[in-house]
Amino acid sequence: MRKSTLMIALVAAIFSIQSYSCDIHGKTGIMPENDLYRGVDALTGNGMTEELFNIIIDRANEVYAPVVETEGARLKFHRKWEDGTVNAYANQGGGVWNVHMFGGLARHELVSPDGFALVVCHELGHHLAGAPKIKRFWIPSWASNEGQSDYWASLKCFRRIFQDDDNARIVSKMDIDPQVESKCNAVWSDSNENALCKRMAQAAKGLATLLNSGRSVSFTTPDMSVVRKTDDKHPAGQCRLDTYFQGALCDKDLNDDVSKTDALAGTCNRVDDYETGIRPLCWYKPKTM
Template structure:
């Protein structure tokens, strides 16, 4: 009898612990790492605390109603003093949380637009649509997977952000020839081209961050796409070149950011090869279309 009670108590504790653990499961921007960049680090670069807060304020303001309509309450944990070089999305008690860290914002590769892409990526875990991170009843079933959060982050969230908040900079001239050439493949309007160029530059900022964190010798390039083709959709963090490929394709997809997304149908709101939209379709280095 006593033995049975003990076993039952252990099972209850295990289930309760599992539930508590599940509540705190989170989706990170990059793989777990030990790098820390504290406030005042002389080797730090990145952005200022004012820029950090401004970006968070703007992205939150633009998307709060969308989160509410999806059934959540958006909350941002601003951890400027924390040296962690990462960012997280998590859901707990109806709160759809973005955890943003000063360590990532202070990384030398991060620009203000690059940080906006990080915030947009984490938001994408909540409202980025299909494909989801993990199937069935596992703890992160609510989260759009990493590649999809990259695609959503630049194609929809960041584009909306750029259209709402111009930084007043000109993006035309020799310095931006490569980006301009790419963007003109999809866009003809000068404002659309400018937004596309800003997106590519933001993608390169975080692409360089990925390279640094993995200690790779070569940074990803706009026109050196990954040759990898997955046999099934990969939910984790793709390699840096594959992630930059996603940003490039997101910048070149001409779907507007007001189209309704689906948590089950990956074609809703995004470019698809099956629709003849190869240029802006998710790259095959992480995404496996159902018709291929």
Template structure:
């Protein structure tokens, strides 16, 4: 065989391999999960299996699929919810596989005593937020950063999820709603919008209590004790426990229409900013560094009469060390 023929064959093979590589879906995994890294596992039927039933878990996933499947399809993508009910992992995550917008929802987290259906909806919304939450993003990546995914969950996603009457039967966290009711009443004129705000804020309170115990922290996160930290540069990872609660709370209080899309590049679009005339509903400065045009004021925390959230039986159970061994 002549060298010329060999060269032609080799060239054709290389061209074919390059074509396959370019056409194959690019998988980009978001390494950080919803929760900080942990070794906790809650198998089906274990002593720690005190959270959602499979039927309750599936109802939440069905609602998320019904709402965000068409929205992602309109962008040329496909929402894939990996319903990993049998997996004991206590976490959730997101990844992008070509045009597939993937969220991984582990059964171990759903089975945790602190998780209600409203809380599980917030977790799913956080993962959706990595895909659709817009700016700010992880540097040079497809995913919205952790703080923005939290903000998007309450700013946009939970409003859509809870808008359906079928979610009225979802299990919800218990606790003192008075601070949230007062603040939400000031942000929203319509009672229905105010009720959605309160419900979203309380979902944030419930999962924040989970963060606190996982991190073995003493301070109880509250709506009226905002994190005083002011970052000098954007923090893209998981914010502190109080900071995450502040983010959920402010996302709930933001009166921007939930149907108004956010932007992939401009964090002011669809969000509450001082430049836009808002004094509440702003992203907290404990993780967010606003661009100069947006104004650098601190988000109001709607501080009112100090009333801590009353511990529910599920949250009291969280204080038991055996539940968290290995973390």
């Protein structure tokens, strides 16, 4: 009797934790709880407006709502433009896959509109980015972990949403980091894919600076730490920049999808002799090298 009671309690605990990938109040979403509040009247100069906030979310919803429907669920974006919270989070419940986006994060001076789109993709990634998943009591939950959600954001999501933009024209107006220029040119010969690579990388730098508590990050100083096992939690800011950049550099076909159980599917991997576009060892521990 006691064993069955303990088992029921364990299952209930797992179920309740699985319902949320982040704190339900948005305090520990894409980043830890913070006091970086940016109210609706904040003038941060990052180019974000309420109209653009909604356009970016609309474009993501147009692409991914049908994908979520194939999973037997409904995608719902919660558009909290007037809320100055600098965060975002995802959860699931009652057949609805939720993404909560806050105006405070969209308005933050380190987050460009493209950086905001990467956050939208990160939160979608908790639902759709596949393995590795966050484990609870050694059991994979519904949610892809933080590093995988970052990786998928540039590997698949941003590319899919913005592939039909005139990316070459957009990037021509940007000041591209020399390391980004070199690396993207080495991987992508197609002009649109090349421009998308640069566009994502530049967006990731500002976002990663925010995720690094405002401390600088660089494309020339990757995080060289090596985890002993895959870390499901938020990687350090430099590690997250590395992850977004590597996702942008992975030349897997956009339609080569990821898997809920196989971390190798649809991704670039060391075991397949990839040296570029691979998930950084600062959060990811491959089963085989």
